[in-house]
């Protein structure tokens with residue numbers, strides 16, 4: 001950690017010595033790489049569901065909207081994720097990828113939130129809810145009709161999760177076309193195994209056949225979308241009118257993309273946006289035979305120096321990684337030992353060369369230090385899961401330090417926001433691509449009176 005950055009973090013007065021760093025410069029660079037990986041005129045929608053894969057949906061959305069290369073739209077999984085973004089003032093088009101309860105359909109229309117429908121019964125209920133809302137608007141004397149609800153139809157082409165079977169698409173599209181107050185915004189499907197060329201071709205063919213039938217019926221489909229990170233980076237699927245990219249935006253290639261495919265693809269230049277850091281709450285020398293943490297599942301075999309890091313399964317550092325993961329300290333890999341507790345995990349630092357490791361040393365659990373790097377994929381493999389789950393699982397209680405290269409932009413804690421530089425730094429984004437933490441940072445400013453941003457106060461949040 002460069003000394004300047006340490007000073008900037010000290011000035012941020014984090015509530016605990018474990019934190020995530022989110023590099024918005026890398027986010028911008030990744031967006032640029034993805035933009036260049038798709039043909040001009042193809043839409044690039046970015047997926048901000050699950051708190052932007054643990055990166056923080058509102059700050060990520062603001063940074064993207066304010067950046068030099070905006071995405072064409074945002075996608076989330078739930079209605080309230082979309083509302084959160086609208087409440088934060090985001091204006092980009094938003095699509096909710098999972099069907100919402102029909103009773104929220106009218107509000108979705110009002111807020112210009114597009115919704116997905118993939119079931120005939122829910123489609124009828126959604127249309128009925130919109131009709132009721134139009135009726136009450138008329139009865140209330142409103143001259144202007146409520147905003148039209150944009151509906152995307154999801155097709156089941158082989159994922160086995162959601163969506164209308166293709167043979168029902170014509171009827172559904174015709175119902176939407178005939179219903180006042182709604183319009184067809186697009187038709188989409190999702191790939192089951194993008195690195196499996198045959199499976200993907202099968203899904204793409206089923207999708208294409210359904211589109212041809214709709215074309216024959218004269219139904220205009222403004223947007224057809226199929227590919228997420230895997231389809232784009234494996235090059236296995238047609239990009240159609242646009243792609244919906246999550247994982248790759250955050251700098252993480254899909255786990256199962258073979259290394260040679262990765263090197264030749266746009267993903268080669270992507271850099272992880274998120275890193276996880278901690279300083280110990282205790283470093284102690286223990287004799288051989290000492291049990292470490294619950295169980296114990298680890299007992300020292302020699303006199304050992306053990307650092308306790310304040311990160312546990314309550315932060316998303318899964319208990320399943322007990323005795324299976326590593327951290328970096330002073331650029332050296334050290335094993336994490338003992339059962340992961342809710343709030344702590346222990347590192348065996350006995351073999352770190354040089355002066356004894358102490359409470360001022362910074363550990364990296366995900367990210368880079370010196371020449372070493374621990375990726376979300378490394379962490380995922382240690383606990384037999386996938387990169388998506390590792391980053392998405394990062395708990396809200398981990399403070400998030402937003403920066404662009406070496407410029408600290410803001411800190412999100414459970415108590416609210418502290419903003420470095422100007423209050424609107426995040427909105428303006430400072431989204432210059434690239435940049436590692438090796439230049440002089442500006443110091444984050446002290447906490448605003450009640451820890452909230454001025455903009456948020458104005459909106460009464």
Ligand SMILES: Cc1ncc(COP(=O)(O)O)c(C=O)c1O
Nearest residue numbers: 047097190228229244245246247
């Ligand atoms: C429907 C849909 N589209 C797009 C995505 C984004 O996928 P990825 O993170 O692999 O880019 C997801 C992620 O789960 C999804 O469910």
